[in-house]
Amino acid sequence: MTTLSRIRIGSAPDSWGVWFPDDPRQVPWQRFLDEVSASGYEWIELGPYGYLPTDPEVLAEETGRRGLRVSAGTVFTGLHRGPGVWDATWEHVAGVAALARTTGARHLVVIPAFWRDDKTGEVLEESTLTAGQWRDLTRQTERLAREVRERYGLKVVVHPHADTHIDTEENVTRFLDATDADLVSLCLDTGHYAYCGGDSVKLIETYGERIGYLHLKQVDTRVLAEVRAQELPFGPAVARGVMCEPPSGAPALEPVLAAAQGLGVDLFAIVEQDMYPCAPDAPLPIARRTRAFLRSCGA
Known part of the structure; x- marks a missing residue:
């Protein structure tokens, strides 16, 4: 068994069925923190902004006493819609980035906007972008990454996601080829990429320098x-x-983790098993089994 010495394992509120800042079908944040710690994880993400405490002192106290550290914050953006969305986007991003920075996190996960409603399936816009929209997406993502780095010291990692415009191998590689490698890296989600027909090992082997x-x-x-x-x-x-x-x-996941280890850089690998909605007692045993499985892989 190869020891995955460059891979830092964590989990996220998503693995506890948390998609929204406040929802009666989700477990309270205190229970998430208790259970993610009990599962053997040391790293977490913030999840949807407002689910975990946004007061930095409260958040530091609650995570610290459970032996938890924060790897990243997460934002949704619709940057392909042009410069007109910049101000509203930045207002949201700045709040999340500021909180992430106070926790010691070094990454901001950026997820593109959905082209159809996540619940109803209503088509909100075209599923493919025009050339002009691609330019807006790539240029504004670079601007966002530059601003986040300069103001908050965080690295933007863009998350290909089902039902967004950065989804398939074709669209992911088009996005990577059109953006500055020094500014924009990828948050490779193995499940979303497989959902959209992609091969994670191939992507790591081909675009390894972009996997952040x-x-x-x-x-x-x-x-x-x-x-x-x-x-x-x-x-x-x-x-x-x-x-x-x-x-x-x-x-x-074994070959994915091995390929990531082979890049020779330190990487977070955050378990994110989409489970919304789920029974409140379902996540903990799954999380414990998943952590044990990843240990068996050397992580």
Whole structure:
């Protein structure tokens, strides 16, 4: 077994069924922190802004006494919509980045906007971008990355995501080829990339210098086939169980982690098993089993 000495394992509120700052179907933040610590993880993400305490002193106290540290904050952006969305985008980003910085985090995960409603499936805009929209997306992402780095000292890692415009191998590589490697890195989510037909190992081997962060996730290929056949939006697909507990799904995580280790750089690999909505007692045993599995992989 190879020791994955360059990989730092963590988990996220997403693995506890948390998608929103406040939702009655989600576990309270105190329970998430208690259980993620009890599962053997030392690193977490902030999740949706406002779920965990936004007071830096309270957050530091609550994470510190449980032996937890923060690896990243997360924001959703619609930068392909042009300069007109910049001010509102920056207002949101700045709040999350400021909180992330106070925790000692070094990364900001940026997720593109959905082109169809995550719950209803209503088409909100075209699923493919025009050339002009691609230019706006890439240029404004570079601007965002530059501002976040200069003002908050964080590295922007863009997260390819189902039902967004950065999803398939074609769109991910187009985005990477059009952005400055010094500014923009990738948060490779193994589950989302497989959901959209991509090969994570191939991407790491081809664009290794652009891989700045990992989300570990697997898809149930049987459920995925149904999702594709029925053209389900991502939210209902998750509720159907399209993202599953490792190591029962795809892609196999051992070769992904080995390829990441081979890059020779320190990387966070944050478990993010989409589970919204889920029974409150479901996440903890899954998290414990997943942590044990990743230890068996050398992480």
